[in-house]
Amino acid sequence: xxxxxxxxxxxxxxxxxxxxxxxxxxxxxxxxxxxxxxxxxxxxxxxxxxxxxxxxxxxxxxxxxxxxxxxxxxxxxxxxxxxxxxxxxxxxxxxxxxxxxxxxxxxxxxxxxxxxxxxxxxxxxxxxxxxxxxxxxxxxxxxxxxxxxxxxxxxxxxxxxxxxxxxxxxxxxxxxxxxxxxxxxxxxxxxxxxxxxxxxxxxxxxxxxxxxxxxxxxxxxxxxxxxxxxxxxxxxxxx
Amino acid sequence: xxxxxxxxxxxxxxxxxxxxxxxxxxxxxxxxxxxxxxxxxxxxxxxxxxxxxxxxxxxxxxxxxxxxxxxxxxxxxxxxxxxxxxxxxxxxxxxxxxxxxxxxxxxxxxxxxxxxxxxxxxxxxxxxxxxxxxxxxxxxxxxxxxxxxxxxxxxxxxxxxxxxxxxxxxxxxxxxxxxxxxxxxxxxxxxxxxxxxxxxxxxxxxxxxxxxxxxxxxxxxxxxxxxxxxxxxxxxxxx
Numbered sequence: 001x002x003x004x005x006x007x008x009x010x011x012x013x014x015x016x017x018x019x020x021x022x023x024x025x026x027x028x029x030x031x032x033x034x035x036x037x038x039x040x041x042x043x044x045x046x047x048x049x050x051x052x053x054x055x056x057x058x059x060x061x062x063x064x065x066x067x068x069x070x071x072x073x074x075x076x077x078x079x080x081x082x083x084x085x086x087x088x089x090x091x092x093x094x095x096x097x098x099x100x101x102x103x104x105x106x107x108x109x110x111x112x113x114x115x116x117x118x119x120x121x122x123x124x125x126x127x128x129x130x131x132x133x134x135x136x137x138x139x140x141x142x143x144x145x146x147x148x149x150x151x152x153x154x155x156x157x158x159x160x161x162x163x164x165x166x167x168x169x170x171x172x173x174x175x176x177x178x179x180x181x182x183x184x185x186x187x188x189x190x191x192x193x194x195x196x197x198x199x200x201x202x203x204x205x206x207x208x209x210x211x212x213x214x215x216x217x218x219x220x221x222x223x224x225x226x227x228x229x230x231x232x233x234x235x236x237x238x239x
Numbered sequence: 240x241x242x243x244x245x246x247x248x249x250x251x252x253x254x255x256x257x258x259x260x261x262x263x264x265x266x267x268x269x270x271x272x273x274x275x276x277x278x279x280x281x282x283x284x285x286x287x288x289x290x291x292x293x294x295x296x297x298x299x300x301x302x303x304x305x306x307x308x309x310x311x312x313x314x315x316x317x318x319x320x321x322x323x324x325x326x327x328x329x330x331x332x333x334x335x336x337x338x339x340x341x342x343x344x345x346x347x348x349x350x351x352x353x354x355x356x357x358x359x360x361x362x363x364x365x366x367x368x369x370x371x372x373x374x375x376x377x378x379x380x381x382x383x384x385x386x387x388x389x390x391x392x393x394x395x396x397x398x399x400x401x402x403x404x405x406x407x408x409x410x411x412x413x414x415x416x417x418x419x420x421x422x423x424x425x426x427x428x429x430x431x432x433x434x435x436x437x438x439x440x441x442x443x444x445x446x447x448x449x450x451x452x453x454x455x456x457x458x459x460x461x462x463x464x465x466x467x468x469x470x471x472x473x474x475x476x477x478x
Contacts, residue, residue, distance in 0.1 A: 093333045099412075099421030100339030107346060107408035169346035173338075182338030 007067035008041055009033065009081070012053065014061050015044040016127045018233050022201040024113060025074040026062040027194030032078050032187060034225035036088035047132040075105065078187060091187050104180075104188045107169075113195055115163040116207070119156045122149040123202040157205060164209060171213045178220060185224060193221040193229060200234040210239045246306035247280055248272065248320070251292065253300050254283040255366045257472050261440040263352060264313040265301040266433030271317050271426060273464035275327035286371040314344065317426060330426050343419075343427045352434055354402040355446070358395045361388040362441040396444060403448060410452045417459060424463060432460040432468060439473040449478045 011029060013021040021030065021044065033040050045053055045061070054063060058072040066084065071077055079098075082091045092098035121144075125136050137149055144152050153159055170192065173180060180188040196218060199207050208214060215238060222229035250268060252260040260269065260283070272279045284292055284300070293302060297311040305323065310316055318337075321330045331337035364375050376388055383391050392398055409431065412419060419427040435457060438446050447453060454477060461468035 093335055095422065096332055096420050096425050097336040097339060099416055099419065100336060100343060100425075100427060102415075103408060103412045103419055103427065104339060104342060106411040110407055110411065168349055169342060172345040172349065173342045176341075177338055180338065180342055181335050183334065186335050186339075188339060188342065 009038060010041045010043055010065040012043045012045055012061045012063040012065075015046060015129070016201060017129045018127070019044065020201050020231060020233050022124075022127070022198050023061055024116075024194040024198035025060070027197040028074045028187070028190045029062045029064070029077050029081075030228065031185075031190035031193060031224070032081060032091055034228050035091060035185070035187075035190070036081060036085055038081065038085060038088060046129045048135045075102070097186070101187045101191070105191055108188075108191055108195070111166050112163070112192075115159065115166065116195060116199055118153055119159055119163065119205070119207070120199060120202055121152065123204050125149050126204075127202040160205070160207065163207065164212070167214065170217075174214065174217045179217065185221065189221055193218075193224075196221075196237055197229055200237050203235045203237070206236045206239040208238045212238060248277060249280045249282055249304040251282045251284055251300045251302040251304075254285060254368070255440060256368045257366070258283065259440050259470060259472050261363075261366070261437050262300055263355075263433040263437040264299070266436040267313045267426070267429045268301045268303070268316050268320075269467065270424075270429035270432060270463070271320060271330055273467050274330060274424070274426075274429070275320060275324055277320065277324060277327060285368040287374045314341070336425070340426045340430070344430055347427075347430055347434070350405050351402070351431075354398065354405065355434060355438055357392055358398055358402065358444070358446070359438060359441055360391065362443050364388050365443075366441040399444070399446065402446065403451070406453065409456075413453065413456045418456065424460065428460055432457075432463075435460075435476055436468055439476050442474045442476070445475045445478040447477050451477060 011026070011033070013026045013030075014023040016022050021027065021042070030040075050059065050061065054070075054072075057070075060072060062074055062077060063070065063072045064077050064081075066080075069080070069084075071080055078091055092101065121140055125133055125140070128136055141148060170180065177183070179185040180192060185193075196207075218237065250265070250272070252265045252269075253262040255261050260266065260281070269279075282292075289298065289300065293309075293311075296309070299311060301313055301316055302309065302311045303316050303320075305319075308319070308323075310319055317330055331340065360379055364372055364379070367375050380387060409419065416422065418424040419431060424432075435446075457476065
């Protein structure tokens with residue numbers, strides 16, 4: 001192990017009023033660190049802490065600190081920790097796997113996460129720390145070009161069938177494999193599990209039907225690494 | 240090399256009236272065999288030859304023969320040739336890559352190919368060997384529950400924007416990598432290239448906009464393996 005490997009990793013996480021880490025991107029890194037068996041010191045912050053904590057250098061979490069390295073962007077962090085800790089279990093066993101997971105991320109973030117963000121935009125506000133809510137509302141309503149969080153989406157329940165339908169490739173794949181990564185979970189699982197962790201942290205409307213075939217995989221995924229994804233504060237994912 | 244490796248591979252391919260191999264699934268295997276550098280004897284057949292040639296055992300091509308092995312289903316064939324020729328370049332370098340490509344296939348076939356089949360259902364008929372057309376029409380119109388090939392889809396041009404939009408994850412990925420597989424093409428590229436090979440074989444309506452960012456990748460892909468995908472009989476993919 002080289003010098004970098006001895007340094008402790010600090011992970012800056014976005015937390016809700018109830019203290020739960022909720023960002024789907026932070027959750028990817030929580031799982032990735034657990035996958036590699038790396039100890040981590042968590043630094044919980046809220047939306048409005050970000051400018052001061054990072055001196056304007058980063059606008060989003062996750063951010064990790066490791067020795068002299070300070071890094072944002074979950075994908076870059078995942079690649080970094082895989083390179084910095086070559087003796088720990090690899091996140092990406094080979095470049096083609098990394099490329100394929102990256103392609104999965106392009107689909108999942110563009111198609112699935114985008115729909116989730118629309119459906120749960122008000123729930124995130126309501127679950128945030130009180131001191132973060134005004135900032136969150138202003139920034140999101142600017143993105144929505146004037147619509148209020150309450151107005152948008154007007155009928156989110158009506159958007160759920162399309163979101164559920166978009167998850168078909170996962171169901172098809174998981175009918176043949178226990179994990180997206182095959183016999184064992186890989187970073188694609190963490191991308192998808194992270195999204196469901198986030199939804200389960202804020203949701204006031206279950207995202208999935210009661211008989212959804214994703215349930216067994218969700219159960220396996222949330223049990224990983226000593227039940228890292230289990231938390232009594234979580235809300236139902238299934239109707 | 241074991242005994243199996245010495246035997247010649249025969250590949251049964253579906254051909255059009257002009258003799259061109261057109262099935263998107265056969266093209267996956269054409270590329271896979273070229274990737275591994277394996278010589279192959281092509282057996283061109285039409286839709287109506289399938290029952291007699293395979294004695295009812297297989298309903299679709301590709302089918303390969305290799306020694307005593309006769310195998311259908313492109314995914315099974317890809318896995319088979321990878322195992323039967325371990326000394327040739329691997330299609331799947333490791334099980335997680337194979338799982339990720341399989342997941343990509345679930346998305347691509349369910350989302351992209353499905354839309355393409357709808358848009359080009361009449362073009363396939365018109366490009367087929369004359370003796371295959373009545374069979375093709377009957378089988379497809381049964382699937383369409385009574386609509387004729389001419390009626391369905393009523394306005395396929397109107398369906399193209401959604402199809403093009405669905406390809407966003409590929410564009411996003413290819414803005415950072417030369418191939419879906421990363422620095423080198425892998426079976427995910429062959430799945431996607433095979434679909435465009437098929438469309439280019441039959442299309443009377445270009446599937447992509449003239450400025451589509453997929454063009455550079457398409458060019459790279461069609462040039463692979465000595466221009467395996469180049470053919471003067473092909474029709475324009477770009478408006």
